[in-house]
Amino acid sequence: MNTLTLSTVEPIVSKDRASLFAGPAHVLVRELTALDRERLLTHFLALDEDDRLLRFGQVVPDRVIENYVRTIDFKRDTVFGVFNSKLELSGVGHLAYLPAEGDKRTAEFGVSVLESARGQGIGSKLFERAAIRSRNTHVTMLYIHCLTSNSTMMHIAKKAGMKIEYAYGEADAYLTLSPADQSSILAEMLQEQAAVFDYALKRHARQASRLFESFMPVAVAA
Ligand SMILES: CC(C)(COP(=O)(O)OP(=O)(O)OC[C@H]1O[C@@H](n2cnc3c(N)ncnc32)[C@H](O)[C@@H]1OP(=O)(O)O)[C@@H](O)C(=O)NCCC(=O)NCCS
Secondary structure, X not given: OEEEOOOOOOOXXXXXXXXXXXXXXXXXXXXXXXXHHHHHHHHHHOOOHHHHHHXXXXXXXXXXXXXXXXXXXXXXXXXXXXXXXXXXXXXXXXEEEOOOEOOEOEEEEEEEEOHHHOOOOHHHHHHHHHHHHHHHOOOOEEEEEEEOOOHHHHHHHHHOOOEEEEEOOEEEEEEEOOOXXXXXXXXXXXXXXXXXXXXXXXXXXXXXXXXXXXXXXXXXXX
């Protein structure tokens, strides 16, 4: 097993409050609930075979994805999403809490972004939010499992200062987290509020546009 430690790269989650908002400001991450299952399903079913392999470690058929989405336990885990203007999920991050071992608490993070929305910082923002949530829920270690060929995810992990262990074409990336503080708690609260507000605006805009469209034929006929 070959271990690469990027000790020169400071983990993003140990920076000060201002840095916690680093990354594109227009990417807003909202916490999802069981009410979002249908949108989650649409998101995951839109991933092609290559993306399913990268996200789930194997090319999973639709029925496995359906089962995965149906059984997500929102009371135990946390799922984050980034919505586009059509209220579709452009990106999804799943933070799954692993059983605690003494004082050590680990959470595993999995992420996917629709192909059409990549390269805009959505994956990084979802990771950043998962790291802050982990800190705020007493997680000491954030973990990502991915293929070594997944150069984009490897890049995000290295950028965050994760310690990476390689074996047989797969990589385990670990980030040791500092305990929660006022900044991390405030940062998460503000991010969530901004995302909820943004979602509400998008929903109203969509309703207004639908209403307008329903009057259009009348307007044209008149
Ligand atoms: C990995 C994934 C989530 C990234 O999402 P994204 O929204 O495009 O990511 P971001 O835009 O935040 O960041 C991409 C970063 O990788 C870099 N990047 C893009 N393609 C790259 C490549 N081929 N090699 C190395 N770096 C690459 C970008 O330049 C950017 O870096 P920067 O922030 O320093 O500028 C997305 O590609 C995806 O859903 N892939 C399929 C599923 C998957 O691989 N999940 C991860 C395993 S759990």
